[in-house]
Amino acid sequence: MLRASDFPPNKKNQTAQAFRKFREKGGRSILVPIPDWERMIMVREFQAQHRLDPSFGDWFQRTKLLSAIP
CATH class of the missing domain: 1.20.5 (Single alpha-helices involved in coiled-coils or other helix-helix interfaces)
Structure with a gap:
């Protein structure tokens, strides 16, 4: 997953939950400012x-x- 900024710290919203599932399945993230x-x-x-x-x-x-x- 390519992002220009970090995800917000709220760990209970849908985005954070989807990102956590993505990472748990081996997905990687790259932050490009x-x-x-x-x-x-x-x-x-x-x-x-x-x-x-x-x-x-x-x-x-x-x-x-x-x-x-x-």
Whole structure:
């Protein structure tokens, strides 16, 4: 399950119960903070605009814009 934020602490609501069942059956969760989503979107848009520039490919590989995202 991919989320941008943690679930609320209320353990009795339907979401928390469904999430607990998901985890009990071996499901895993990944938390990707909103700033990381924003960075990925910006990089994708930047790449779409500049990918045809002659030196973009080399520059993009050297800069590793997404390497700081865990």
